[in-house]
Amino acid sequence: MKKVLGFFKEETVLCVSGILAVASCFLVPPDREYPGYINADTLGVLFCLMAVMAGFRKLGVFQRLAQGLLNRLKSGRALTLTLLALCFFGSMVITNDVALITFVPLALMLADMGGNKGSLVLTVTLMTVAANLGSILTPIGNPQNLYIYSVSGMGIGEFVLSMLPYAAGAAVLLVVFTLIFVKNSPVNVAINGRPPEINKFDLCWFSALFLLCILSVAKLIPVTVLLPVVIAAVAVRDWRLILKVDYGLLATFLCFFIFIGNMGRFGPFKNAVLAVLEGHVLPVSVGLSQIISNVPAALLLGGFTEEWKELLTGVNLGGLGTLIASMASLISYKHLSRHSPSLKGRYLLIFTAVNVAFLAILYPISFLV
8 A cells, every 4th residue: 555655656647647547448348439538749859859869968068068067156146056057958858857857867966066055945946936937938848848749730830939038038037036145155165076988879860750759740750660669779878777767757748648538539528628718828828837846747738729829838848837847846855855854844935936926927918929
């Protein structure tokens, strides 16, 4: 029972999505239409990106990049701004969760070494916001973007331009918050040890695979070609990297595809959702994200609307707010709570205040765009 409860606590969204999927099967019994629920392209590209990112992490690419930058910093603000930049711009290509997995532990390590420890909670909070908002600019920045990009038919240029005002506003806000709230105290951070040596052949190998993923996102390479190539190529270098893929996230997508597909065929539910969504896709998606997080919100509402830009904006801005509004935010919380358990309460308070402030400032942009 403890193991079951532990798994539910660790994979709450997966368990809830699984329960919903099974329950929906009683409303719409399995039939030949079920396979049509699954967006295989989204799952395939997501799997490939996670496998390739696992390869880059193993090589120490992100650690080497961060160490090279951080060894040159002399002030608390410069340190914080650099960490924010790593999360903000890094999330655009390596996804928001990978950016936080990579750089939040680095921030905690730097704090232990005297790097502006007093602003650690605020720094980790702003890093989380930076990753969640930087990732909104590209189709591969986060799972909900990849899903909406796959099903909407939007081109890359149209996608980027629709999110650019919010990403630009977020970048300005991150700088302003840092200048106002982070003290410019001197720091002398020197990371002990040499940066990890990177195997150049492997670096080229995984870079080529990443390029293939990008080409597939751009719809120049079919996912049916990409998937076997990436699996084989990653396995050749280290088959254990395949085990590093977040299968829980993939399973969550699968369960929601089934649930959404079934509920879309269940008349009373479909009519109720359509009535609520009509003319209110953006605020509904923001609000729903606060409760079930933005990835499930995108999957759920995507089955009932074709107002893709409003949905895209809503679920991306909806990643701000509560701790569960974006599942990537839980990564930062887990790292900080393990590092400094006494700071958990303070972190939740500051995290919520900062996220609500960002949401309140960025949301009105939707009235202008």
